[in-house]
Amino acid sequence: MSVIETQGFKLDNSGKRVVVDPICRIEGHLRIECNVDAKGKITNAVSTGTMWRGLEVILKGRDPRDAWAFTERICGVCTGVHALASVRSVEDALGIAIPDTANIIRNLMHATLYAQDHLVHFYHLHALDWVDVVSALKADPKKTSELAQSISGWPNSSPGYFRDLAVRLTKFVESGQLGPFRNGYWGHPDYKLPPEANLMAVAHYLEALDFQKEIVKIQTIFGGKNPHPNWLVGGVPCSINVDRAGAVGAINMERLNMVGKIIDDTIDFIDNVYIPDLLAIASFYKHWGAIGNGLASTNLLSYGEFPDIANDQSNKSLLMPRGAILAGDLKNIHAVDLKDPAQIQEFVAHSWYKYADETKGLHPWDGVTEPHFELGKGTKGSKTDIREIDESAKYSWVKSPRFKGQPVEVGPLARYVIGYAMGNPEFKEPVDMVLRKLDVPLPAIFSTLGRTAARGLEASWAAHKMKYFYGKLMANIKAGKLDTANVDKWEPATWDKEAKGAGFCEAPRGALGHWIRIKDTKIANYQCIVPTTWNAGPRDHKNQIGAYEASLMNTPMAKPEHPLEILRTIHSFDPCLACASHVISPDGQELAQVQVR
Amino acid sequence: MSDTFYDVLRRQGISRRSFLKFCSLTTASLGLSPTVAPQIAHALETKPRTPVIWIEGLECTCCSESFIRSAHPLAKDAVLSLLSLDYHMTLAAAAGEQLHENALHTIEKYKGNYILAIEGNPPLNEDGMYCIYYGKPFVEAVKHYAKDAKAVIAWGSCASWGCVQAAKPNPTNAVPIDKVITDKPIIKVPGCPPIAEVMSAIVTYVLTFDRLPELDRQGRPKMFYSQRIHDKCYRRPHFDAGQFVEKWDDEGARAGLCLYKMGCKGPTTYNACSTTRWNEGVSFPIQSGHGCIGCSEDGFWDKGSFYDRLTTIPAFGIEANADKVGAVAAGVVGAAVVAHAAVTAIKKASEKGSGAKVEEK
Amino acid sequence: MSTTMEGRDLKFPVYVWEAPVRLWHWTMALAMLVLWGTGYFIGSPLPSVPGEASESYLMGYIRFAHFAAGYIFAVAFLLRVYWAIVGNRHAREIFLVPLYMLRPAWWRSFFRVVAHYLFIRPRNDWHQGHNQLAMAAMFGMYVLGAVFMIVTGFALYGEGTLAGSWANRYFTSWVLPLLGQSQAVHTWHHLCAWYLFWFTIVHLYFVIREDITSGLTVVSSMISGWRDIKN
Known part of the structure; x- marks a missing residue:
């Protein structure tokens, strides 16, 4: 210590x-x-x-x-x-x-x-980290639509759009298979968004994934491809x-x-x-x-x-x-x-x-x-099972x-x-x-x-x-x-x-x-x-x-x-x-x- | 979002009628009584999504990035409707303990029924501590998660062959996953990264038909990896005609001639780039003017410069390829022959000088 | 049938190279010339051809010639193997070297030939067919080299004829994984072509040398089939 x-x-x-x-x-x-x-x-x-x-x-x-x-x-x-x-x-x-x-x-x-x-x-x-997916279930699609339209002219903002999403989301959560959302910190006291903002953010999470x-x-x-496109010493490989x-x-x-x-x-x-x-x-x-x-x-x-x-x-x-x-x-x-x-x-x-x-x-x-x-020496655990690392010694692969x-x-x-x-x-x-x-x-x-x-x-x-x-x-x-x-x-x-x-x-x-x-x-x-x-x-x-x-x-x-x-x-x-x-x-x-x- | 197989088919425009027809055909092809068809339909309508545990070792996350580029199916639908991505470090909401618990939960609950997808590979040197996972060597996680998996997908050239960290001299002793998982079927999906739609196609194949795709001897799905890029390259006519780009951005480059002389590895690379193409079919390396670097081939990093046609053979010096080695050796052999002939001639001449004794011997 | 090591009591003339062997020899020599030339230009193509792609087929023809010569080479080799079974004993020599190597007498003769080529023994022994060193080179360089070229050649050919073709099924499917990958097979194929080229230089030299120094016919034997004592 x-x-x-x-x-x-x-x-x-x-x-x-x-x-x-x-x-x-x-x-x-x-x-x-x-x-x-x-x-x-x-x-x-x-x-x-x-x-x-x-x-x-x-x-x-x-x-x-x-x-x-x-x-x-x-x-x-x-x-x-x-x-x-x-x-x-x-x-x-x-x-x-x-x-x-x-x-x-x-x-x-x-x-x-x-x-x-x-x-x-x-x-x-x-x-x-900021959006509580589970809280989005409680959102009112109509209010979500109003919120979305009040901040932006983005067209995907009708009450029906958010209602469909809310239904999908509810079914998803009820299936019990939460996939990547399982064990998230949902309900943590520092999640501050109202349900409507959460629902809107989830909608945009999915839209952004597509876009x-x-x-x-x-x-x-x-x-030529992405990830990992091709480059060239001396310029770029594509000709015009x-x-x-x-x-x-x-x-x-x-x-x-x-x-x-x-x-x-x-x-x-x-x-x-x-x-x-x-x-x-x-x-x-x-x-x-x-x-x-x-x-x-x-x-x-x-x-x-x-x-x-x-x-x-x-x-x-x-x-x-x-x-x-x-x-x-x-x-x-x-x-x-x-x-x-x-x-x-x-x-x-x-x-x-x-x-x-x-x-x-x-x-x-x-x-x-x-x-x-x-x-x-202060490490808790062993070489191949580190429980707590000792930062007074060497402790990272990063320089x-x-x-x-x-x-x-x-x-x-x-x-x-x-x-x-x-x-x-x-x-x-x-x-x-x-x-x-x-x-x-x-x-x-x-x-x-x-x-x-x-x-x-x-x-x-x-x-x-x-x-x-x-x-x-x-x-x-x-x-x-x-x-x-x-x-x-x-x-x-x-x-x-x-x-x-x-x-x-x-x-x-x-x-x-x-x-x-x-x-x-x-x-x-x-x-x-x-x-x-x-x-x-x-x-x-x-x-x-x-x-x-x-x-x-x-x-x-x-x-x-x-x-x-x-x-x-x-x-x-x-x-x-x-x-x-x-x-x-x-x-x-x-x-x-x-x-x- | 918790869609069953049926919901997905419906969304893809398949009617209930067609769906039921599919079910009866399946029944017939399995040799079952027609009365089973409704049961199959019911099973598909209610079947839970297959859990996937996706772990990452020594890698660069290009495989995950490629996967989310998938256009058909959309990554969104694949992740939320087709499979249950229970563990994925790059997308999961949870971290640390909670994330770890997700993996254990899936292994316990879906023993023998989940798919393990591995991106990257484990290093073995330094007791595996060149890649640390929960304070332990990554290779332990690979073995642990593979133990109860139904099948294993090796994403990308890292998991399939070793890729860049395994290029010479492979300082961490990074090995492809089939060196540490020996008792499970492994689907190798090489490429750095693999094409997005190829990745999602392989996942959907396994989930839709409930079987592994047909694999070649090296474990790659035949449907995407049995032809070379060269075989289906749209610039192939220029190759056959003998029309090549000779220098970057020359007239030939602007006219889209063959990149063979610029070191293109299309003729030795098995992948779907020239047919499926990249990013929803927008382009592929050759179409955008750079030769293929062979990124889906085993050990492609150690086959000489990406810009050389012939592989460098390091054992013979820095600029040697088969032709240079061959020509130099031919020169040496030729010189030896000439020297031997000269000695023979001298001997013969001296024998003649000393009379015909030898002949009489 | 040599009774003395020197072989001076052997019966000559003798019919050594039967017609199929001679035919094989010259066919293969021609095929190899074509294979080397076209193979080189497949690896390092000629300068670009101008004009529309549809108007020329240069690489196509070069590759066609390579494949055709490759087929001829392979078929000639197979016939040669057949003839090794049904032909005279000289037709077998170059294939049976590993068996001969089990016999000490063979090695004694072998070293006598080596000693001659090192100018230690002034005269070479007489043989009806190949001498022991020639046999060993024929086996180690030509036979093994040819088999390797045929196997890797058809493996590469099968890449283009695609899965389902016989070449792909019987060669490509196992040769590629065995040698790592396609580019590696190309490199080995290329190197072995040079191996055969080195062999050919040595072969030509010794054939001419023996023809001049041994007192037996050598070059003409591969035309007439007969080996005789030169007068």
Whole structure:
């Protein structure tokens, strides 16, 4: 039993231990352990990434042009983000400039993911934290219809529509086979929505499940499939042909029309279903504007995204700004350089890896990885049956990345706060609108509620940007700018003997970076630091806690054995653990003895 | 939403009359008395939805994501009406203890009657702790849940073959599930991920006909995995004509020629991409200009670059393929032959010089 | 029937290669030439053909030639196996090497041939058919190589003729799982084609060399069928 003071938090692990393993409705495997005091307040939080796949070990010695496909398989939820970071890292290393039209198509594919991923997160991974499915049974369809029509012009809102749903729902519940809804925390005192709002949300849960699959068809058109569309070093694999013979085998007018229609439908759904639902639900949970702050009001990071000018990564070009906020100083936006060894470093003091000196962090180009699974003496249980983990020792497969030595939060909220602090109206105005509608002060944004709200606003932003990129694409085609790939450096014979590059990607979940070293046309070293590594990472050598652990601190729990509050805050980050738990071992072969420069 | 088989058929536009006809035909085909038909109809009308436990090991969730892309049936209907998705980490409302209890409940209540769907695979190194599940190795959950399952579905290339984490050098020793489940029928549905409609078709086949689909020797349903992408590729005429994309975005690429020279693995990949296509038939990789990378094939990560036609043979150096190895070796053999011939000629000449003694020996 | 190791007392001329063996030899040689050429261009196709797809069928013809030659190769091989059973004893030699290897005398002769090729023994022994090293190479490189090529070749052919075809049923269905997957079978097929190519270089060299140095007819024997002492 000990008390640790860090970053203004008092970590006290003396209270009752609550273990949630696995956390549901996320990507990958995550375990959360908390201590709660007598009043049910969380006094200590421990985030354990419980899987490791060793992808960068596998990448060593392979063709850099293939790396996108391997890294894309890091995550099938935020599919494509790793592929994009990967092709950018290879292009950076080899000095390849991609054509403008390829840049637009990449932006369009990436914005498509933002819209779809955020939508799926809100309705299918997060909504059940706020929406009580069982309570929806008590709803009056007529009143539900009135509620729906009062917040949006979305056409599926008649009393009959909701009555049919209520009947189906009742039959479903009465069958006793509740499927994915079984054992939910229904009836928990912090479910605050009236039955009608619950019924409406369930209706939209189902509609969104149908609709999300439409959005991704844009990735299918340009990348051939989804999940895991195809990408290409030097551009995009799809060619454009709107005039000549063989156009059926390329991006032609029919394909473009399909893209255009999907974009319009996406804007329609997000602006008329997602955003109204978000605001309606949020209005019942304003108290969550004071819960789950964690690092949100102090340390935030964004690599920026959507270069409007091909091959230009400066804030002049990035539609979503790059920058970092430290110590809550919103007036001072730090510049971010992925190649600066002093800025981005990874620590492993509490991760299941070994460094020669674990008080030092390493920049990804020079990372060392030696997996080292070892439990602390205070662990309850055994090596293969962990009941309670000992966070004073190593306790996670996730490393602890730090920006200028500080843990930071990444994700939609980080991007919105940075955009807001920069005074960018595209980010400031929607935030002000939400604050006004919910009638809450600005600090309420630094919270679980703020994270969820920022994600919704961003989905809408991304959907409108899809339209913008579509317009640019059509203008390019009209002007005859059809090139989609630069093949000058396709052949490995044209490459330098040694090269290194960094590829950024601001993924839906936050800042993602890939670092590559190429030697003799093969990958000599590959390293990724992904959004969930930043957020879910364990403590560092100074016991500084990461975003997940910080955000859970001081959260009041109504019924600790029903960890609804933990789920709400953790889900507000949209965890992606398959991404987070990875490792690089430049010497590859012998994992036990990896030594890296 | 608690629909029986009958409700689903009705919603799909099948009349009560047709339904009853289906029941009598089923009766006849089973060789039963016609009086049994009403019983079968009753059974289908009231049969509870088949419980499915869907677990995830080392994976990326692309299989689950693909499954919810299904257009026919809609994922919504599959999940809520056709089957009972009692355990699914990515969709379940419950977490931790409560989620665990859901699995135990289904195993207990539907012993021998539930389907276990596995996405991803178990690592065996480090006592299996590269994937931890309830504080224990994931491989234990696989064995535990499989014990009382009626059948097992191996979703995707991870569960079927090992996929990316099992690519060389496979640091975690991730293995396909048939290495740890040896006493249950396993349907392998490979692909990274499998096509959404293929996934839902296999589930609905099992539930509708109450039997496993016919499988090939490698455990894959024949209906989707017995032909190569190449066999049904719409660009096949260009292959036969000898018309290829030579460089990315060249004239050939814009005219939709064959991607064979760009390393397309369609000719060696068994999947339904060129027929069923992806995302409600919108496209598939070749149609969108990139070759197939062979993601439904065993060990496709270790067959050389995705952009090489011929597989790299690492044992012979970094850029070797069969032709390079063969030509170099042929050169060596040729040189040896020439050297041997030269020595023979010299010997022969010296023998002649020393007279005809040898001949007389 | 050699009574001394050197074989100088053997009866010549002798009818070694019966007509079916000779026919097989030259048919197969021709088929192999076609198979190598077309096989190479299937793996590394010629530059693209311009124009409409319907106007040309280049890959189609190349593949057709490959398959046709493959069938001829396989049928010739089967006939050769049949002839090994019903033909003269020389027709059996290259198939029975594993049995011969059980006999110490065979190994003694084998090493005498090896010693000759290493220039340790100045003159090679005389044999009516193959010498022991030739036999071993015929078996180890040609016979096994040919069987492997026929099996993997029909396995790949059966991929295109689809499930239900005989090639698919009898070859594809088990060869693919055995070697892992289709791409792996392609790679092995390709490598073995080169194996046979190496064999052919060695074969041609030794045939010509023996023809010149041994004092027996060698090349002409595969045309006339008779082996005789050169004068």
